[in-house]
Amino acid sequence: MWSELRDLREGQDLGTPPRGGEPVALVVDGKPVTVPAGSSVMLAAAAGSCPVPKLCATDTLEAFGSCRVCLVEIQGRKGYPAACTTLVEPGMVVTTQSPRLHELRQGVVELYLSDFPQEDVPGGWSELHETLQQVGVASHPYGQGENHLQAPVDESNPYFLFDPAKCIVCSRCVRACEEIQGTFALTIQGRGFASQVAASQGERFLDSECVSCGACVQACPTQSLVEKSLFVGGYHRAQPPKA
Amino acid sequence: MKNDSVLPRGQGRRRGPEFPPYDTAAVAAILDRWRDQPGNLLPILHGVQQALGFVPPGAVGQIAKAINRSRAEVHGVISFYHDFRTSQPGRAVLKLCQAESCQACGSRELTAHAERTLGCKLGETSPDGAVTLEPVYCLGNCACSPAALLDGELHGRVTPQGLDRLLAQARRRP
Amino acid sequence: MTIKICVPRDAAALSLGADATAAAIAKAARQAGQAIQLVRTSSRGMFWLEPFVEVETATGRVGYGPVTAEDVPGLFAAGLLRGGAHPLAHGVVEAMPFLARQERLTFARAGLTDPLSLADYETHGGLRGLRRALGMAPTAVVEEVVASGLRGRGGAGFPTGIKWRTVASAPAQPKYVVINADEGDSGTYSDRMVMEGDPYVLLEGMAIAGYATGASYGYIYLRSEYPHALAVLNEALATLRARGVYGRNVLGADFAFDAEVRVGAGAYICGEETALLESLEGKRGMVRFKPPLPAIKGLFGQPTVVNNVVSLASVPIILDRGGKHYADYGMGRSRGTLPIQLAGNVKRAGLVEKAFGVTLRQLIEDYGGGTRSGRPVRAVQVGGPLGAYFDQRLLDLPLDYEALAQHKGMVGHGGIVVFDDTVDMAEQARYAMEFCAVESCGKCTPCRIGSTRGRELIEKIVRGKDVARNHRQLLALCDVMENASLCALGGMAPWPVLSALQYFPGDFGLPAKEPAHVV
Numbered sequence: 001m002w003s004e005l006r007d008l009r010e011g012q013d014l015g016t017p018p019r020g021g022e023p024v025a026l027v028v029d030g031k032p033v034t035v036p037a038g039s040s041v042m043l044a045a046a047a048g049s050c051p052v053p054k055l056c057a058t059d060t061l062e063a064f065g066s067c068r069v070c071l072v073e074i075q076g077r078k079g080y081p082a083a084c085t086t087l088v089e090p091g092m093v094v095t096t097q098s099p100r101l102h103e104l105r106q107g108v109v110e111l112y113l114s115d116f117p118q119e120d121v122p123g124g125w126s127e128l129h130e131t132l133q134q135v136g137v138a139s140h141p142y143g144q145g146e147n148h149l150q151a152p153v154d155e156s157n158p159y160f161l162f163d164p165a166k167c168i169v170c171s172r173c174v175r176a177c178e179e180i181q182g183t184f185a186l187t188i189q190g191r192g193f194a195s196q197v198a199a200s201q202g203e204r205f206l207d208s209e210c211v212s213c214g215a216c217v218q219a220c221p222t223q224s225l226v227e228k229s230l231f232v233g234g235y236h237r238a239q240p241p242k243a
Numbered sequence: 244m245k246n247d248s249v250l251p252r253g254q255g256r257r258r259g260p261e262f263p264p265y266d267t268a269a270v271a272a273i274l275d276r277w278r279d280q281p282g283n284l285l286p287i288l289h290g291v292q293q294a295l296g297f298v299p300p301g302a303v304g305q306i307a308k309a310i311n312r313s314r315a316e317v318h319g320v321i322s323f324y325h326d327f328r329t330s331q332p333g334r335a336v337l338k339l340c341q342a343e344s345c346q347a348c349g350s351r352e353l354t355a356h357a358e359r360t361l362g363c364k365l366g367e368t369s370p371d372g373a374v375t376l377e378p379v380y381c382l383g384n385c386a387c388s389p390a391a392l393l394d395g396e397l398h399g400r401v402t403p404q405g406l407d408r409l410l411a412q413a414r415r416r417p
Numbered sequence: 418m419t420i421k422i423c424v425p426r427d428a429a430a431l432s433l434g435a436d437a438t439a440a441a442i443a444k445a446a447r448q449a450g451q452a453i454q455l456v457r458t459s460s461r462g463m464f465w466l467e468p469f470v471e472v473e474t475a476t477g478r479v480g481y482g483p484v485t486a487e488d489v490p491g492l493f494a495a496g497l498l499r500g501g502a503h504p505l506a507h508g509v510v511e512a513m514p515f516l517a518r519q520e521r522l523t524f525a526r527a528g529l530t531d532p533l534s535l536a537d538y539e540t541h542g543g544l545r546g547l548r549r550a551l552g553m554a555p556t557a558v559v560e561e562v563v564a565s566g567l568r569g570r571g572g573a574g575f576p577t578g579i580k581w582r583t584v585a586s587a588p589a590q591p592k593y594v595v596i597n598a599d600e601g602d603s604g605t606y607s608d609r610m611v612m613e614g615d616p617y618v619l620l621e622g623m624a625i626a627g628y629a630t631g632a633s634y635g636y637i638y639l640r641s642e643y644p645h646a647l648a649v650l651n652e653a654l655a656t657l658r659a660r661g662v663y664g665r666n667v668l669g670a671d672f673a674f675d676a677e678v679r680v681g682a683g684a685y686i687c688g689e690e691t692a693l694l695e696s697l698e699g700k701r702g703m704v705r706f707k708p709p710l711p712a713i714k715g716l717f718g719q720p721t722v723v724n725n726v727v728s729l730a731s732v733p734i735i736l737d738r739g740g741k742h743y744a745d746y747g748m749g750r751s752r753g754t755l756p757i758q759l760a761g762n763v764k765r766a767g768l769v770e771k772a773f774g775v776t777l778r779q780l781i782e783d784y785g786g787g788t789r790s791g792r793p794v795r796a797v798q799v800g801g802p803l804g805a806y807f808d809q810r811l812l813d814l815p816l817d818y819e820a821l822a823q824h825k826g827m828v829g830h831g832g833i834v835v836f837d838d839t840v841d842m843a844e845q846a847r848y849a850m851e852f853c854a855v856e857s858c859g860k861c862t863p864c865r866i867g868s869t870r871g872r873e874l875i876e877k878i879v880r881g882k883d884v885a886r887n888h889r890q891l892l893a894l895c896d897v898m899e900n901a902s903l904c905a906l907g908g909m910a911p912w913p914v915l916s917a918l919q920y921f922p923g924d925f926g927l928p929a930k931e932p933a934h935v936v
Binding site for chain 3: 281283289316319320325326327342343346347379383385388390392395398399400
C-alpha cells in the first residue's frame with residue numbers, strides 16, 4: 001500500500017502526508033478504498049481517484065483546515081467536515097460531490113476571488129486556477145469591496161518575489177518554512193481580514209531570517225510567491241480593465 | 244535555490260532593519276523572571292509592555308533569542324493580539340466599550356462625544372498627546388453600561404458629562 | 418459596640434464609586450465616634466443599587482443603595498447605623514424580592530463574605546466539597562459530576578462529567594486543568610463576579626477537577642479586560658498555598674495540585690477553547706481543528722480539561738450535597754441552575770440565579786423591571802454577540818438550551834441584553850458582522866473574508882443599493898459562513914444577522930412580508 005501511495009504521489013498531490021498504519025476500508029463516492037490508518041479522507045479520496053478540490057492542503061505539509069474548500073459529506077455525521085483534517089475510519093461512507101457541496105465550495109471560492117486580482121483569473125495555470133475550474137467559479141458577486149490588491153510587491157530576493165495581492169492566506173508558505181525548512185522566517189502578521197504573510201518583522205525578504213531555500217515558493221498555490229525566472233522582462237502586475 | 248555566494252550566512256544579515264534603541268536591561272529582567280516557564284511569550288510581552296509602555300520592535304530579537312523562537316514568530320504573536328502596542332501611547336489610555344450592552348445604553352453617542360472632544364478617532368491619540376482613545380469589546384460591566392476603562396480604572400454608567408470629567412482627569416496626567 | 422458595615426469591592430461597584438463611599442463611611446463613623454467594622458464584600462449582584470451598603474442589625478443585614486460619598490452624611494443623620502429609614506433604604510436584604518425569588522447555588526455566598534477570607538469561605542460551606550472528594554476514589558468523583566447533569570456554562574453546554582471521564586481515562590501524563598476565564602460576551606459578567614467575589618469556590622472546583630481527572634496543575638486563562646479579577650485570584654492562590662489547600666499535599670491528602678493565572682491580550686477568539694490553548698502555549702490565538710479533542714490532546718499536546726468558570730464553581734456544591742441535589746433543579750436536559758445576567762437597557766440589571774425554565778419575559782419584566790429608559794422593550798439578544806435577537810413575540814420562551822435552540826437562539830453564557838425601541842436593528846446586524854471581522858483569527862475564509870463582505874452587504878442594503886440582490890447574497894453568504902466555518906465565531910455570526918432580518922426587516926428597508934427564511 002505504501003508503494004501504491006508513492007506511485008500515486010509521483011503524479012498527484014495526495015493532499016495530506018501519507019501515513020503508515022493498518023489498512024482501513026471505507027467507501028468514497030460509492031467506490032471501496034483502502035488506505036493506512038491515520039490517513040485523511042482527502043488522501044483516501046485521492047487514492048480512490050475522486051480527488052476533492054483544495055487550496056490550503058498539500059501532501060508535503062500537515063493538514064491545516066483553513067480554506068474550507070475540501071468539504072465533504074460523511075454518512076452519520078452532521079455538517080460538512082473538511083476532508084483534509086478528518087481521519088478515515090473503518091466503514092466510513094464519504095460523498096465528495098453533491099449539489100450542496102458544490103454550492104458551499106462555490107461560496108467559499110467566491111469569497112477568495114473577492115480579494116484577488118480579477119485580471120489574473122482567466123488564462124492562469126497555478127493550483128488556484130485548477131481549483132477554480134474544479135469548483136466552477138470564475139467571478140464573484142461582491143463587487144468592489146475592501147481588499148489587498150494595492151499591497152506592494154517585494155522583489156528584494158534575487159530568485160523570487162512576493163505579490164501580496166495574490167495571497168490567499170492559506171499559510172502554506174509559513175508552514176513550509178516551519179515544517180520543511182525549519183527556519184520559521186515567515187509568519188502571519190495581524191489577524192482576521194488584515195492577516196498578511198510577513199517575513200520576520202514585516203521586512204523585505206532579503207533583510208529577514210529567510211535563507212532563500214525556496215520551500216515557500218514551491219508551496220504557494222497562487223503564485224503569490226513565485227520564481228522571478230518565469231517573468232522575462234520583469235514582473236508586472238496586470239492592470240485592472242478600465243471601468 | 245540556496246546560493247551562498249549571493250547571500251552570505253551569518254547573524255548580521257538576518258538582524259533585519261535598524262530599530263530605535265530601548266531599555267534592554269528592563270527586557271532582560273522580564274525574560275529572566277519567565278525563563279523556562281512553559282508558554283511564556285504572552286507573560287513576557289505583557290511584562291515588557293507594563294515596564295516600557297509598549298513592546299519596542301527592537302526588543303523582538305532579544306525576546307526571540309531568549310525563548311529560542313524566531314523573530315517572525317514573536318512578531319506574529321505581537322501583531323495578533325490587540326493589547327500589544329509597538330509605539331508609545333498617549334499619557335493616558337481611555338478604552339470605551341463598543342459592545343452590545345453598552346450600545347443599548349448609548350455607547351455610540353458617548354464615543355462620538357469623546358472623538359469630538361479629543362479631536363481624534365477611535366484607535367488614535369489626541370493631537371496634544373494626552374489621551375489615546377481605544378475601542379474595547381466588553382469590560383464585564385454590562386449591568387452598568389456604558390462602561391469605560393481609564394488606565395485600568397473601571398467606570399460605569401458613563402454619561403457625556405462624566406466622560407468630560409474623566410478626560411479632564413486624563414489630561415492632567417504627567 | 419462595633420457595627421458591621423459591608424461595602425462591595427466588586428469591580429462594578431468600584432466603577433460607581435464604592436471606594437469613595439467606603440471612605441466616606443469610615444470618616445463619618447470616626448466623626449460620630451462610632452466604632453465600625455467596615456468589610457469589603459463581594460456584590461449581591463443588584464447592580465442598579467451599587468454602591469450598595471449593608472448594615473448588620475439585630476434583624477439581619479439591612480441595605481441602602483445606590484449610596485454615593487455625598488449621600489453618606491445624610492444617611493448617618495437618618496440613623497444608618499441602626500438601619501434607619503431613608504429614601505435609599507431597602508430593608509432586610511434577604512427579603513428583597515429580586516433576591517428572595519432566586520435559587521442561588523453557585524452564587525450562594527454572593528454579598529455575604531469577604532472574598533479573600535478563607536475563614537468566611539469555610540464558615541459558609543467552603544472546602545466541604547473538596548474534603549469529601551478527597552475521601553472518594555477519583556472515578557467516583559467523576560460519576561458524581563455526571564449524575565448532576567451539569568452542562569458547561571460557557572456556552573457549548575457539553576456535559577461536564579463526560580468531559581472529565583474522557584480526561585480521566587486518557588493514559589498520557591501530565592494532564593492539565595484549564596479554566597476558560599475569557600468571558601468576552603457582551604452582557605455577561607457572572608464569571609467576573611465569581612472570580613472577584615468568591616475566588617475560593619473556583620479554586621476549590623479546580624482542585625476537585627484535578628483530583629478526579631489526574632491533573633496536578635491548572636491554568637486560569639483570564640482576559641486582560643478584568644484587572645480586578647486578576648488581583649483577587651493571585652491573592653487567593655497565595656492564601657491557599659500558605660494554608661496548605663494548594664501545594665504538595667492538598668488538605669493533607671496524597672494529592673498535589675497548584676495553579677497560576679495567565680492573562681490574555683485582547684482577543685475574543687481566545688474564548689474558543691482551542692484558540693485559548695494556542696494562546697497559553699505562547700502562540701497566535703488560532704483555532705485548531707477537532708478532533709483531536711483537548712480532552713485527549715490539549716495543552717502542550719496533553720490531556721486537558723477545559724472548563725468555564727461557572728461550571729467549575731458549581732462543582733464544590735455538587736460534591737458537597739451530591740449530584741442528585743443539583744440535578745433536581747431544572748427541566749428536561751437542562752439540569753441545575755443557571756446564573757442569568759441581566760444587562761443593557763434594563764432598569765434592574767443584575768444577577769439572577771434560577772433553575773432552568775424561567776421565561777425571558779419573567780426575567781426582563783419581573784426581575785428586570787423593564788427598560789432603564791422607560792421606553793418599550795424592542796429587542797433582546799440572548800447568549801452574547803453570536804446569539805439571535807428576539808422580538809417581543811418570543812419573550813415567553815423559557816431559558817433552556819433546547820427551547821432556545823429551536824429558534825436559533827442560544828443560552829450561551831446566560832447573558833441577556835435588552836434594547837428599547839430606539840434600537841436600529843440593521844445597525845446591530847452590521848455590528849454583528851463587524852465584531853466577527855474584528856475578532857476573526859483569520860484562519861478560515863468564510864469568517865476572515867465573509868465577515869467583511871457581510872458588513873459591506875448590510876451597508877449596501879441600508880443605503881438602498883440593489884436591495885433585493887444584496888439581500889439574497891447576504892442570505893447566501895450567511896449560509897456559507899454557518900456551514901463552512903472552522904469554528905463557532907464564523908459559524909454563528911450569521912445568527913444575530915438572520916434574526917434581525919427576520920424579525921425587524923423594516924429597519925433594513927426590506928418589506929415586512931419576506932419569503933420565510935427559517936432562522
